[in-house]
Each structure stands twice: as C-alpha cells, then as structure tokens.
Amino acid sequence: MEYGQLNKRQTRDQPTRRINRMWNEKKQSAPVDSGHRAALIIFVLGLGTLLPWNFFITASQYFNGRLTLSNDTSNGTSGIATQSYNYDSWMALLSQLPQLLFTLLNSFIYQRVKERVRVALSLIVIFLLFSLTAALVQVSMQPDTFFSVTMATIWFINTFSAVLQGSLFGMVGLFPPRYSTLFMSGQGLAGMFAAIAMLFSILSNAEKSSAALGYFITPCVATLVTLLCYLLLPRLEFARFYMSRSQTDSVEMSEDLLGSADKKIQNVKDLEASGKMESQERSSVLAVFKKIWLMALCVTCVFAVTLSVFPVITVRVQTVYKENASWDEVFTCVCCFIVFNAMDLAGRSTPSLVQWPSKQSLLFPVAVLSRVVFVPLLMKCNVTNSKLGVLFSHDCAFVTFMALFSFSNGYLASLCMAYAPQLVRCKDCETAGSLMTFFLVLGLAVANQLKTGCVDSEPSDLLEVYGEGLRQHSDVAGRKTGPAAFLQMNMAETHKVTTQGRKKWSVPQRSATDDSKASVRAPDRKLTVPFRGHIAAGMRPGRKVVVVGVVDPSPDRFYIALTCGCGTDNQPPPDVALELCARFRDRQVLRRACVSGSWGDVEKAVPFFPFIRGQPFKIEIHCEHGRFRVVVDGQQLFDFSHRVTSLSDVDTLWIKGSVSITKLA
Secondary structure, three states: OHHHHHHHHHHHHHHHHHHHHHHHHHHOOOOOOHHHHHHHHHHHHHHHHHHHHHHHHHOHHHHHHHHHOOOOOOOOOOOOOHHHHOHHHHHHHHHHHHHHHHHHHHHHHOOOOOHHHHHHHHHHHHHHHHHHHHHHOOOOOOHHHHHHHHHHHHHHHHHHHHHHHHHHHHHHOOOOHHHHHHHHHHHHHHHHHHHHHHHHHHHOOOOHHHHHHHHHHHHHHHHHHHHHHHHHHHHOHHHHHHHHHHHHHHHHHHHHHHHOOHHHHHHHHHHHHOOOOOOOOOOOHHHHHHHHHHHHHHHHHHHHHHHHHOOOOHHHEOOOOOOOHHHHHHHHHHHHHHHHHHHHHHHHHHHHOOOOOOOOOOHHHHHHHHHHHHHHHHHOEOEOOEOOOOOEOOHHHHHHHHHHHHHHHHHHHHHHHHHHHHOOOHHHHHHHHHHHHHHHHHHHHHHHHHOOOOEOOOOOOOEEOOOOOEOOOEOOOOOEOOOOHHHOOOOOOOOOOOOOOOOOOOOOOOOOOOOOOEOOOOOOOOEOOOEEEEEOOOOOOOOEEEEEEEEOOOOOEEEEEEEOOOOOOOOOOOOEEEEEEEEOOOOEEEEEEEEOOEEOOOEOOOOOOOOOOOOEEEEEEEEEOOEEEEEEOOEEEEEEEOOOOOHHHOOEEEEEEOEEEEEEO
C-alpha cells in the first residue's frame, strides 16, 4: 500500500520536475557565436536565395535573342519574332504565380516535411535547373522548344525558390533578431553583385554567348556554396542551441502530455494558466497571423511601393550630361541599379545597429506608408517620354531620391522581418517566417499591378508599308534589288564623297504585279534583304526604330540607314540622317551622315563589337533631342549627334548586307 502511494506521488511529481528542468535549461546563457561563423553562414544563405534569380533576369536579353533565332531545318519557315512569344509577360506570370502559391503552401507543409529535406531538396533542384540552362547555351534548339523549356524552368525554379526562402526565413526566425537582419543583408548583397556584374558586362568586350554561359555558371557555383553552408550550420554549437533546443523541448513535453494521466495534464494546464509556462504545441497559421498581421501588411506595402516604380520608371531616367558619352553609357547602371542596391544593402544592415521605430510604435506603419511620396518624386525626374513633365531634371536629384528610396526599402523591410518572430512564441517562429515570406512575395505581385503608366509606350507600328506595314520591293522580273550604291561604299576608304563623286545607283522599282506585303506582326515570314521601308510621319524625339535579325554565318558587312526620302533612280537622297556599317573583318561599327549631298566624317569608336556570326541581334535606334542613341542587345553602343535637323523628314529605313531580318518595329 505504501509502495503504491509512493509510486503515485512520484508519477504525479514527474511533470513538475521535468518542467522545472526545462525552465532551468532555458535560463542558461546561449553559447557564443565563435568567430561569427554562424552570422557569416546566415549571411551567405541570404545571398544564395536571391543571387541565382538576379542572374537569371540579367540574362533576359539572351533569351530574347534565342527566341528570335530561326530554325534552319524548318522547310524555309522563318524564325519567330520575340514579341510573338510575349516572353517578358510569361516570365513575370510564371515567376509570381508559383512564388505566391508555394510560399503560402509552405506555411502548411513545413509541419509535414522536415526543414532539412525542404532546404536541401530545393537547393539541389535549383542547381540542376541552372546547370540545364547553362548547358542549353551551346545547344541549338527550335524557338518553340526552347521557349517551352525556358518557361518550365522559370516555373520550377520559382517554385523551389519559394519553398527555400520560406524555410530559411522560418529557420532564421529561431535565432536572435540580429541574424534576421544579416539574412536580409545577404539578399541585398545579391542584388549588388548582379548590378556590378551588369556594369562589367557593359564595359567589357565579351561575346554574348560567353557572357550568358558565365552568368549561368555563376549561380550554379553560388547554389552549391549555399548548400554547403546550410549543411555546416548545424555543426556549430551556437546554431544547434537555437535550432535544436525547441525541438528537444517539444518532444519531451509531448511524451509527458501523451503518456501521463489526466491529473498530470491538469497540472500542466494549471501551470500554463498561472503564466509559468507556455503551451508547447504549435499554434495554427491563422493564430500566428493574428499576432503578426501588422508586420505582414507592412512588408507587403514596402515592396509594393518599391517595385511599382523600380525599375520600370527609374531605368527611363536620363542624364542631363548627354554630351559625355562615357557617363551617359553607364548612367542607368550606376545611378539606378548600383545606387539602389548599395543603399538597399546599407538599409538592410542598419537594424543590426539601431532599430527605430519599435515594433509597438505607431510611427512604424506611418513610416512605411510615407514611402509613397517617392513615387511622384521619381516620376517627376528626367524620365523619357513622361506624361507628367519633368520637375527634377538634374542627375543629383535623381541620385538623392534613389538613395533615400532604396535605403528606406531595405531598412523597413528588414525591421518587418526581424520584428515578426518577436511577436510570437519560439515554437511559432518558423510559421511566422513563412507567413512573412508569403506577404513579401504578395507585395511583388501587387507591385506588378500598380506599375504606373506615366511613360508613353512606343508605337508598335512605327514602320509602315505605305500605310499598312512594310513593303518589300521587286523589279519586274521578280529579282530582289538593293537600295542605294552609297550603302555599298567602303566607308573606311571613303570618308567624304561629293555629289559628283557618288556612284550611280539603282532604286528598287515597285512592280504592278507585286502585291505581297509583310506586316511587322507576321511571325511566319522573313523580311527580305535588301529592304526599304517607310517610317510613318518621320522621326521625332521619343521615337525609336527596332531591327531584330540574325547575322549570316559568313558575314562581310551590313548597313542600316535612315534617310530623308527614298531618292530617285539615279541619285540617292541628298540627306542621310544616319548610316551604320557593321564590318566583320576588322570588327568595326562605322557611322556617318550626309547633308545636302556632302558626307561627313566617319565615327568609329565603340566600347565593344556586339555582333556574332550566325547569332541573333536586336538594334534599337532611339531618336532624342540632339542625337540618335543606338542600343544593341540592351547595351548602349554609341551616340550620334543629329546632322539632319529636320527629323520629321527622316522617313525611310534601308537595310542591306549579310543579315536576315525577322522583325521591325
């Protein structure tokens, strides 16, 4: 009898002793982060989560070029223009949809799939997808097949990226708030790294295929480093203390609660009611959201405001020092991307030093909402084709706004991500981190719908076929004829040619039997070179001509010219606003103009030669006040000051030489 009473008393006291032991363990001081190794690893984890995607979007011009490339084995069918695939729209859709879906699902599935499995599997799949993309750089594929593979890659890489970010944010939420700030700082450095890579690509002479291969090998290496760092983190005593302590306590308490009698359960509930111990069971997702809803909405607002104008508006801001060609060439990269990412990184790092306003202060949501003021400020800078006019034209104003705009983005976003885990119990930190990641991604999706329309869109039908598209001309015999002989001249040997010295040329004649027309929208027809087309209403500041094509496998040279009128049978037009000659034997891009029959000097200086044998290209000729700005594959190649001042008279486009044209706009 006495033995039975003693056994009952020991059984009754067991939960109390275990609870006391748990509280004694929690009162123990955490190990020291020796050498800041855990901090460095968490920083690298943040870097690895966004570095791959930053490099993916940096190479978007590569994808556009691959989709333009024609299939030589398609029975004469031409390549499909990039626009027919709507690559940019599909990329945005297939990026945001899986991010939203799986970030939300991650809040539920993390309780069923171990964190280690989620993170490791996501990193391995991302590595394999980028390896596949890098391998495809050297593989020739039909545009339809390449488009399908690319879209599938974008979907799956964002699916696993959402799982990865949600899992890592949840894990980092178990650490002190300083480590959430370090994780956000690592993500900020990923953007900075991509911006610097963009600058180097502008200043280098690397070929497009080599650059694309390098871009995709880099995130492969970065993903492997991220996986290695994640596997090393649990080996650190400091990390184990925060990552495994809550799991151990949860297992011990579950054993007591499930294996004990009703009286023991009542003892635990009494302790919880008295405030001596929190329930060790995880709360529901809805219960966690009720505690962090303000921080969740704040992080959504921060990113919605930021991405509503960056980069869709900020990349259109131009420098006032256009006469400085070197500065104009790197202005957007430096003042838009590098300034933004540098100050964003500084903002993300600042909460490790000071955290103001506090999470309880009403000033915090006020500070988040006040960032809306940056939207009109940036829209009133020197934006090309702005409907709102320009109020702040100087470069310094734009840089100042960008610096404050990006710093506040990084600072407030980091505070949101650091404050949210502090509002819930330790057991719910992972759920809170996953929910915050979902609302961060929700802000990106909202921004896509809020992108402002302050900029005039470029007309898609700028080039017309005498009122309806682009007409290709034939002579009576049906033989394709070239434009002017002045386009056939060797510009290296002839710098100035007088009217008397010009060669006699033959203008392509319009045949009464030639009724064929090729619309710029037609994806299944290739525009024949030599080519002459009419520009409706001529050129004016804000307009541009886009030429998309493929260089011949064995090219000599090709010409593109903008002229005032189409000339006559015997004489070229007396005014040529711009003649561009890409010459492959010495890799030069030459340009000049002709005014009243007199040719000017040839300009040769370019930072790189952008054309590759057998590879696609996209040339944009932007007409601005005082100059033509020529961009090839997204990188500025040169400026050419206006010699012909009456821009509305520049109404004819000529193309001749070793190229095939797939699209004009």
